[in-house]
Amino acid sequence: xxxxxxxxxxxxxNVEALLGAREALSKAPEAAKFNxxxxxxxxxxxxxxxxxxxxxxxxxxQSHKSEFSFDTDHPEIxxxxxxxxxxxxxxxxxxxxxxxxGVAAVAQLRGIQLRSVKATLExxxxxxxxxxxxxxxxxxxxxxxxHFDIDxxxxxxxxxxxxxQSQKRSAVYDxxxxxxNVSVTVN
Amino acid sequence: xxxxxxxxxxxxxxxxxxxHLAARSIDHVVLERGEVANSWKTERWDSLRxxxxxxxxxxxxxxxxxxxPEGFRTMPETIAFLEGYARAIAAPVRTxxxxxxxxxxxxxxxxxxxxxxxxxxxxxLASGACNLPSVPPFAAALPDSVASVYSKDYRNPAQLAxxxxxxxxxxxxxxxxxEEIQRSGRPVTLAVGEHIRMPRRYRxxxxxxxxxxxGILELRHDEVDDLGRARNVPSLQLTGNTEGRTTxxxxxxxxxxxxxxxxAGLREGKxxxxxxxxxxxALSDLKMNRLLDAIDAWASAQGLDAxxxxxxxxxxxxxxxxxxxxxxxxxxxxxxxGYRPDYSWLELPVLDRKGRIRHAGGVADxxxxxxLGLPFLRRRKSALIDGAGDxxxxxxxxxxxxxxxxxxxxxxPRIARAADFASPAISF
Numbered sequence: 001x002x003x004x005x006x007x008x009x010x011x012x013x014n015v016e017a018l019l020g021a022r023e024a025l026s027k028a029p030e031a032a033k034f035n036x037x038x039x040x041x042x043x044x045x046x047x048x049x050x051x052x053x054x055x056x057x058x059x060x061x062q063s064h065k066s067e068f069s070f071d072t073d074h075p076e077i078x079x080x081x082x083x084x085x086x087x088x089x090x091x092x093x094x095x096x097x098x099x100x101x102g103v104a105a106v107a108q109l110r111g112i113q114l115r116s117v118k119a120t121l122e123x124x125x126x127x128x129x130x131x132x133x134x135x136x137x138x139x140x141x142x143x144x145x146x147h148f149d150i151d152x153x154x155x156x157x158x159x160x161x162x163x164x165q166s167q168k169r170s171a172v173y174d175x176x177x178x179x180x181n182v183s184v185t186v187n
Numbered sequence: 188x189x190x191x192x193x194x195x196x197x198x199x200x201x202x203x204x205x206x207h208l209a210a211r212s213i214d215h216v217v218l219e220r221g222e223v224a225n226s227w228k229t230e231r232w233d234s235l236r237x238x239x240x241x242x243x244x245x246x247x248x249x250x251x252x253x254x255x256p257e258g259f260r261t262m263p264e265t266i267a268f269l270e271g272y273a274r275a276i277a278a279p280v281r282t283x284x285x286x287x288x289x290x291x292x293x294x295x296x297x298x299x300x301x302x303x304x305x306x307x308x309x310x311x312l313a314s315g316a317c318n319l320p321s322v323p324p325f326a327a328a329l330p331d332s333v334a335s336v337y338s339k340d341y342r343n344p345a346q347l348a349x350x351x352x353x354x355x356x357x358x359x360x361x362x363x364x365x366e367e368i369q370r371s372g373r374p375v376t377l378a379v380g381e382h383i384r385m386p387r388r389y390r391x392x393x394x395x396x397x398x399x400x401x402g403i404l405e406l407r408h409d410e411v412d413d414l415g416r417a418r419n420v421p422s423l424q425l426t427g428n429t430e431g432r433t434t435x436x437x438x439x440x441x442x443x444x445x446x447x448x449x450x451a452g453l454r455e456g457k458x459x460x461x462x463x464x465x466x467x468x469a470l471s472d473l474k475m476n477r478l479l480d481a482i483d484a485w486a487s488a489q490g491l492d493a494x495x496x497x498x499x500x501x502x503x504x505x506x507x508x509x510x511x512x513x514x515x516x517x518x519x520x521x522x523x524x525g526y527r528p529d530y531s532w533l534e535l536p537v538l539d540r541k542g543r544i545r546h547a548g549g550v551a552d553x554x555x556x557x558x559l560g561l562p563f564l565r566r567r568k569s570a571l572i573d574g575a576g577d578x579x580x581x582x583x584x585x586x587x588x589x590x591x592x593x594x595x596x597x598x599x600p601r602i603a604r605a606a607d608f609a610s611p612a613i614s615f
Contacts, residue, residue, distance in 0.1 A: 143507055161477075178461050
């Protein structure tokens, strides 16, 4: 931490608070159980609006400062009205946000000043799967590529280590790379 | 039966403690469920050699004096080494004595065994870190057509059915078994999670020489940022061999082993693997290079005359490693996923919520209770045979102080026998 103080690294991540939370939660693991929530409403056609306001964590209901709303739709080439990003692009949004936040947090912890972090993401998909043309083709991505361009006060290896560590601790990276049980019910 | 100290386990750690207790004239017995070096005799595969060179297995007052210091002991040699040590120090070992419970008693502990009950003022747990296999909960869902083998029950490839083998885990055990089984003609798929890549030799020396001489293994438990993490670091991908052979993932790929990500689940007759293999390999390469950087910096600061610095090719991972494997092509799943201690007989409130013993550098959270032989117990080298001596010395001092402090009125003074430590080392 001496290096951090000396170099006055400011990536805008409050690492002391994160480390404090880690320390506190390792002693009270029940409080570490979070539940993230979203509610969606069909608008029409393939257009859906999803809102996020409340979530659960630290043993009680929590709330964002304001409600966030995201529209998803399909593009015109699918005969849709393109009122929002596609749901699969929202998955890329989640991955980009998660990995980049991780890069910033790890950089702060390691005393590396970031100047710019740009990620370019691609999710490749054969839509024969979702169209039911070929049952051997999966519906989802057959691969996801993320490329980072990072300008920072660090060696090549230090920057590579930021990106590697960020994947190791990323929730969305884990969600995409490992199976997850999903239960869907209807009233 | 009554004694001052009961040591549970007559492996290298328990014997090292016995030697230090004897040197302090502390009355003790060592209870052993089987024989001296029991796990080495009953839970190791045939071709295994120690991962550390002969010179590096130093026990208190006992070190290698043979003519092959750079060699790596086979299991029979390791067993002979530990049996020789038990004889040389005349350790008071009660073999074939299984501890069935340890409970708090009025002035210490009540230790029940299948050969009678003991009372002692202090207890040292040296029963090892590797008693129970750690396998994922879904392991039980393997189809009946696939044999499930723990690494401690594996002896050699002939024991396995002909056909495909899925080796789960790529630490020292997993990479060694993957290599041996692949060479036996059984095609191996290796599921790779977090692992630590390590060259066997670096700049003309064994990697253990560098880590030992540069002080890397000496790092103390109170000097690391994240001790919980340090205690969970997987074993280095090393094989005991004098040819300088490295057993990293590239070496395995070269002989045809197929690499996949961490085993994430079983579903509909298929094993599912994580898509994180590329990052696991990248993390491991970075970690290895940081260690080599530290070695280079140390060598340079010492002005050491050594061959030039080396860097190894990055781990090669296919662009799209397989995410699933049809188990109809697999005859055996070999679990090299690590072990955890068995404390089922320890009837004391000293375990954390994950069943690990709570301790500070081997001093457990109960008066007069100590533990030895766990990863990073007091130092990075604690998991090695070579680490047991320093740990036992430090803990025997704490134990002696505890006995002194809790002694009833007018204890008989013990005569310090420091001379024992000045005596010439016994050669093997």
